[in-house]
Amino acid sequence: MGNSSSMLTQYDIEEVQEHCNHTSGNSVTVPKCASLFIFQRLLRMLDGLNFKEFVAFLSAFSPRATLQQKVEFIFKVYDSDGNGKVTFSDMLEVLRDLSGQFISEQQREQVLTHVLEEAGYTKNSLLGLSDFMKVLCSFISNKFLSM
Structure with a gap:
């Protein structure tokens, strides 16, 4: 998959096993993608x-993945x-991919x-991971509090 060597070290194997331990049945299922763009x-x-990075990528889809792993x-x-x-x-592009033609750009x-x-x-803010998490938490809490 990548340009890295395909040889796994013992550390790599243990790390892959750790990722697999966070999945049910030592396998990862990827949910159906709602959008072709996503x-x-x-x-x-x-x-x-590489393989180790691929397993780490898939582990975010596991029901056993932590909230931090999913947010990352x-x-x-x-x-x-x-x-x-x-x-x-960046956020507008993903929102566009998710919403398609259901809502206007405006x-x-x-x-x-x-x-x-x-x-x-603001629209001019550059969000790091912690800022992004704050926006997600604010959105989720406002969404559920207004129900």
């Missing part, structure tokens, strides 16, 4: 991974250029702006 984004994330994975989906920061544009921007503002950020 599926393509996930495939791009796989490009260049989601962050990587949004951080398409891998620079460790998520921009308004509606997407309004929703995203509102979500960011609720968490104390």
Whole structure:
């Protein structure tokens, strides 16, 4: 899969086993992708991974994965250029992929702006992992509190 050597060290094997221990039945099932665009984004994330990295990638889909592992994975989906920061544009692109033609571009921007503002950020904010987590937590708590 990647350009790295395919030889696994004992440490690599133990790390792969650790990832597998977080999965039920030592296998990982990948949920159906809601969107072809998201599926393509996930495939791009796989490009260049060695086996150990591939297992780590799949472990985020496990029901035994921690919330932190899942949030880190989601962050990587949004951080398409891998620079460790998520921009308004990055989030808008994923929202566009998820919503398709169901809502207009203007509606997407309004929703995203509102979500960011609720968490104390603006359209110009560069979100690191902790900032991204704060936005997610704010969105989730506001969503469930308003029900």
